[in-house]
Amino acid sequence: MQQLITRIREDADEFAFNELYRNHAHNFFRFAQSFVREREIAEEIVNDVLVRLWVERSKTDQIRNIQVYLYTSIKNACLNHIRSISSKRNNEMKVTEAYYFHLSVDPSQILISKELSLTMLTAVNDLPPRCKLIFKMVKEDGFSCKEVACILGLSDKTVFAQLSIALKKLHTILYAK
Numbered sequence: 434m435q436q437l438i439t440r441i442r443e444d445a446d447e448f449a450f451n452e453l454y455r456n457h458a459h460n461f462f463r464f465a466q467s468f469v470r471e472r473e474i475a476e477e478i479v480n481d482v483l484v485r486l487w488v489e490r491s492k493t494d495q496i497r498n499i500q501v502y503l504y505t506s507i508k509n510a511c512l513n514h515i516r517s518i519s520s521k522r523n524n525e526m527k528v529t530e531a532y533y534f535h536l537s538v539d540p541s542q543i544l545i546s547k548e549l550s551l552t553m554l555t556a557v558n559d560l561p562p563r564c565k566l567i568f569k570m571v572k573e574d575g576f577s578c579k580e581v582a583c584i585l586g587l588s589d590k591t592v593f594a595q596l597s598i599a600l601k602k603l604h605t606i607l608y609a610k
Contacts, residue, residue: 468511568599
């Protein structure tokens with residue numbers, strides 16, 4: 434495998450990449466499927482990891498053991514997928530709970546709640562792009578600040594600062610009304 438990686442990195446050798454795929458993809462798929470249980474999702478995750486390997490092939494000289502790196506990348510991508518699914522389910526539960534809660538509230542409370550929701554949605558959409566992205570990843574998608582920093586390639590302090598800016602702007606907008 435290391436020889437194929439060398440050819441991929443140094444020569445941008447597509448034949449070597451295809452050979453790597455043919456020789457190892459099946460094992461990668463099985464490994465990914467042991468986490469996510471669905472063949473299509475496992476294939477998508479493995480393909481994403483291998484495409485990222487191709488795109489970032491110039492950086493592969495920094496990797497000591499490419500096989501460990503690939504399996505670790507696949508495992509992490511599977512865990513991120515599972516976390517994303519779990520987060521979406523939690524958000525759906527919260528929406529459902531909020532919906533049923535709102536059914537028992539009087540009409541004036543429903544109107545106030547809708548206005549507040551609209552104000553909040555508008556305030557979030559008016560945030561600067563980076564603030565908005567970080568806010569949504571942390572508050573809506575359930576990522577930790579460290580995970581957001583890793584995903585976006587930013588320092589932890591930058592993510593904390595951007596999240597703080599977003600929260601201050603939202604606080605100002607929401608409590609100004």
